[in-house]
Amino acid sequence: MDIVYITGLQAEAVIGVYEWERSIRQQLVLDLELACDCRVAASSDSIEDAVDYDAISGRLLAYIGDSEFQLIETLAERAAELVMREFGVSWLRLRLAKPGAVAEAASVGVVIERGQPG
């Protein structure tokens, strides 16, 4: 299995369980690993055969920017479903960080894996 990856994708959203969080936008950072067979795109040298990290990044930024979930678990799950459904990705690992959430921590977040490799 090969991987196309995106790291440090910075987005902003309304997210959080507390009342004060419902009226502000907070920073989120995404890392994604996306299963693929890079030989297909390498053979044709065509973006049509590639897992397009630019298109996926843009779609995720738009989706997250419009979202208003309470939990980062919910946003991570929905974002994973979107990428798999719209971009035909069979397996992914998604890390979603909310770096401002705990003042004493460098960052907090979730990591999920969905689908089957290959």
Ligand SMILES: Nc1nc2c(c(=O)[nH]1)N=C([C@H](O)[C@@H](O)CO)CN2
């Ligand atoms: N597992 C989680 N724990 C917490 C979340 C969350 O989304 N998942 N959210 C909060 C608050 O919104 C927090 O980020 C405010 O600082 C607390 N714990």
